[in-house]
Amino acid sequence: MSPADWTEQELGVEGRVLPVLTAPDPVLSRPGEEVDPTDPATVQLAADLVATMRVSPGCVGLAAQQVGVAAQVFCVDVSEHPKARTHHGTFVLCNTEVVQASRNQKAREGCMSVPDFTGDVKRATRLVVRGRLPGTGEEVELETDAFEARALLHEIDHTHGLLFIDRVADAHAIHKRQTYL
Amino acid sequence: MSDLHAVTVLGHDRPGIIAETTAGLARLGLNVEDSTMTLLRGHFAMMLLCRGEVGGDAIESELASLAADGDLDVAVRSVTDRPDPYAAGSSWVLTVHGGDRPGIVSAVVAEVASAGGNITDLTTRLSGDLYLLLAELDLPAGADSDAVAEAITRAGGEVGVTATLRPAEADEL
Numbered sequence: 001m002s003p004a005d006w007t008e009q010e011l012g013v014e015g016r017v018l019p020v021l022t023a024p025d026p027v028l029s030r031p032g033e034e035v036d037p038t039d040p041a042t043v044q045l046a047a048d049l050v051a052t053m054r055v056s057p058g059c060v061g062l063a064a065q066q067v068g069v070a071a072q073v074f075c076v077d078v079s080e081h082p083k084a085r086t087h088h089g090t091f092v093l094c095n096t097e098v099v100q101a102s103r104n105q106k107a108r109e110g111c112m113s114v115p116d117f118t119g120d121v122k123r124a125t126r127l128v129v130r131g132r133l134p135g136t137g138e139e140v141e142l143e144t145d146a147f148e149a150r151a152l153l154h155e156i157d158h159t160h161g162l163l164f165i166d167r168v169a170d171a172h173a174i175h176k177r178q179t180y181l
Numbered sequence: 182m183s184d185l186h187a188v189t190v191l192g193h194d195r196p197g198i199i200a201e202t203t204a205g206l207a208r209l210g211l212n213v214e215d216s217t218m219t220l221l222r223g224h225f226a227m228m229l230l231c232r233g234e235v236g237g238d239a240i241e242s243e244l245a246s247l248a249a250d251g252d253l254d255v256a257v258r259s260v261t262d263r264p265d266p267y268a269a270g271s272s273w274v275l276t277v278h279g280g281d282r283p284g285i286v287s288a289v290v291a292e293v294a295s296a297g298g299n300i301t302d303l304t305t306r307l308s309g310d311l312y313l314l315l316a317e318l319d320l321p322a323g324a325d326s327d328a329v330a331e332a333i334t335r336a337g338g339e340v341g342v343t344a345t346l347r348p349a350e351a352d353e354l
Contacts, residue, residue, distance in 0.1 A: 023311045024280040029343040116308035122350065166276050166345050171302040171315045 003091035003142050008050045010135050011043050015051025018067040020112045023163060028113055030070040031161040037094040037137040042073060046092040046134035049075040059112060061151045063158030066113050072096065074155035083147035093131030096156050100128040109154060109164045110177060120173040121164050123153045183259045185232050186240060192253035194225040205243040209235045269322040272349035275333065277314040279342025281307055286314060288340045292332040297321045317349060
């Protein structure tokens with residue numbers, strides 16, 4: 001199955017809206033364990049991430065660390081975002097690894113877990129990642145670009161205990177956020 | 182006497198401080214060669230390096246009106262041109278973030294200093310409980326950067342913060 005054809009209906013459980021943690025909560029800096037994507041706890045976590053992302057204005061991705069779980073699970077949905085070019089709708093990936101990343105570009109990022117700042121971060125705009133779908137555990141490879149690539153790299157970083165502030169370009173690359181969605 | 186002067190202006194912010202300072206320097210024929218200015222929690226902080234055959238006393242006298250109401254401190258000192266001793270080294274970006282507490286900066290930058298590293302730019306931010314430090318630094322040629330990065334991460338861990346060191350990237354065009 002392609003992540004583009006996947007919907008959270010595949011999970012068969014209802015997601016719960018969880019509180020989103022903010023830095024300096026230490027779980028945000030904790031590298032996530034690999035998970036068993038077929039484990040009911042992983043499936044519930046996947047559903048919870050999607051549910052929490054859906055109710056959070058402007059949110060295009062959410063990782064397990066942000067809801068207090070140090071695990072390699074995240075969800076993404078950039079389909080409504082004006083900067084998205086290629087997109088695969090709503091999907092959740094487990095144990096994701098970067099296969100190919102190229103064409104770095106710098107852009108300003110924000111994060112629900114760092115609500116007061118934005119930062120200039122260089123990320124690949126051409127990206128191939130490999131991960132597993134929660135529920136079936138099927139391995140999928142996903143090729144994308146532009147904003148979806150940035151969102152994926154941002155979320156993969158979360159699952160490794162890294163925030164965008166760990167990747168900013170220089171000493172003046174952090175900016176006070178004027179308004180938060 | 183050096184013809185290079187460091188001018189610092191510190192105090193309560195208000196509109197026009199930079200205009201008044203640079204106007205005074207221009208009247209003396211001084212050329213502003215380098216400068217930085219920021220607001221630290223609403224407090225004005227500016228440093229200028231300016232060059233010209235003028236004595237420090239004359240500059241202080243010219244800028245005296247800035248400090249007249251007692252809200253600003255203006256200081257002038259003579260400095261000398263120095264070659265950059267780190268030109269052969271490598272450049273790095275340091276990020277530190279965690280819960281605010283005294284001693285974070287000193288714990289982490291001590292590791293930079295003990296490796297012979299030199300911090301060239303430093304910004305810190307505090308928002309709520311989140312303390313954030315970003316620095317650019319040079320390590321001397323031949324420094325074991327992996328060991329420095331490990332020492333920084335360890336020092337950060339001891340004061341409960343996340344500290345990462347990574348190469349400063351430059352695009353070669």
